[in-house]
Amino acid sequence: MTPILELRNVTKYFGSGRERVTAVDSISLDIEPGEIVCLVGESGCGKSTTGRMVVGLLPPSEGQILYQGQDIASMERADYQQYRRAVQIIHQDPYASLNPTQTVRQMITTPLLRHQTQATGQNGAGSGRRGRRRDAGRRAAELLEIVDLTPVSDFLDKYPHQLSGGQRQRVSVARALTVEPKFIVADEAVSMVDVSIRVSLLNMLYRLKDEFDVTFLFITHDLALAKYFAWEGRITVMYLGRIVEEGPTPRLITDSRHPYTQALLGAVPEADPELAKKKVHIELRSAEIPSLLNLPAGCTFHPRCPYFVPGECDLGVPGLERIPDGGSVACPVRMEEPSQIV
């Protein structure tokens, strides 16, 4: 099967000269249709930059992004428009991503009307402007139902400030669905929402995968959420712009190999007192994350890594190598050692 989305050695720089920062450093990733891929890492690891490049909000500095086998940088206009419609993003902050002066109805019918015009061309005016408005209104109600904003009539005429964080995020999803996307990038889409409603948002997103064959790139710093959402998918761990480990979620969670992944898994606070006591924490050699302006040579994790081998880790940049249990690891030193977090 052709991957729906493919990153080939994608690099993104910001700034230039001595101020140049490499936010994403030559990453490659294939995502199959219907898959859920989670991108996890701490702030500054390049996960959001990657997400923004995937939806076309930022051009890569080097490398290619392919949508359905076609490089988005050299697409024909019509194909490019189709790609931009097919790949949508849900942003982190539902307080900033919705227009405060529009009602939910306006926010959802506007793209519907615009999309409809494009789909039917100028001849589509047969049903008349009023007819199109009525269709858009009907579709808006359906979309709100899909995202569980029911009864719909309670929400259509609300402004964002009248909604809770969770409800706003559902509106964002409904808005993304107006253009019938095939691929959704969810960038920390539930991290600003209260814990009690996070799960229902995640379950709603998960349903989209089943009902509309949406493929997900789920970006989060929260490994527990990644595990829950992508249990049947894959997790990709990034550190300072590079992928350090990836693999099927169950393997990555229970038997991670890269010291950074293990450090993260060991460090995550657990909402379970026994587990919190039992878990092994990996002692790092340094608590400070290196500056992107002055990255360490070789493996960028080496100044913090407890398994640092002088003369090896600080020279060459380790490449991702396949491991038998699924996925790949960029650490020749530890890739064969089973995890001992629990």
Added chain:
Amino acid sequence: MSQTTDLSWHQEIEENGSQPPLSLQNVHVSYRTRKGSVQAVRGVSLDLQAGESLALIGESGSGKTTLGLGIVRLLVETAEVSPGRIIYRRDGRELDVLSLAEGPLREFRWRDCAMVFQSALNAFNPVLKVWDQVWDTAKAHRWNNREEVRERFLDLLRFVQLDPDRVINAYAHELSGGMRQRTLLAISLLLDPQILILDEPTTALDILTQRTIIDLLRRLKEDLHFTMLFISHDLAIAAELADRVATMYAGQVVELGPVEDIFYRPRHPYSLGLIRAVPTVTGGFEELSSIPGSPPDLINLPTGCKFHPRCPFASERCSSEEPELERVGDNHYAACWHTDAVQEDIERSGLRGMRSTQRERAPGQ
């Protein structure tokens, strides 16, 4: 990295029997707004015992931060604390915090009860170096021996595992989030307070940084026996650090008990709902469920039990009669008419639902 610093100056308060250093008695806090009175805290009674760490957990709007700010009297002017009493005890003397005059109040803050705020960047003055802020604080509390203050602060910075030379002459913006949070913690300990209130101490920090802060707080708790009040929406903080947990909902403590009881034998549907909504990282796949609905409007609160519109156990009684905290076990209290049903539900379907490798195709809530 793991050097230990001598903090022998920390005077442990002897646990002289029954007198808790802090007692909240029927505390109410409301905010005046144009739409009406927002009842943020409604009748909270709690004792904070010497040397214990108590976590207040709950979602946004549950009143936990308001309560924390109320204890050090830092609420905005539109807030009113009434009725209720906040009693502070140290060395046999007793203070009524709510009636303290400006001078004694300033003494009480920091020296007796220090608060570490959620947003570490906002807690610093951006145009002062860290040392200048520390020195100002010391002077404000009439501690004028510059060398002594400096010595103490350097010790504290080493205790929070920071390089004193790097921090002491830095501006807040020059420090990373984790360094800022640790510096703030060091400053809060400067006057050796008896009580430390920490509002979301790890929120917005990266995972590895969170871990260093949690380990640090654990040392404060286990080695130095600080009395701490954690305020967090994050259950993990409670699980990692608390001896006792108080679950807050709509301005009330709805369940209070030892940490194991709250996490493994919760008796209030809201505590249970929170636990069932939070995934753990290690272990197999767990089915999670969320709490339907959203938190109540604090101006027009529901009748009866404030949780009843969202509660799967609710009966008719819940919508008319408001339950009070009742004893359900050793030191374990819950405010619910259906604590037995909650217990039965856990016995029947387990605490976190089915553990399986296949995701249930549960309809969305």
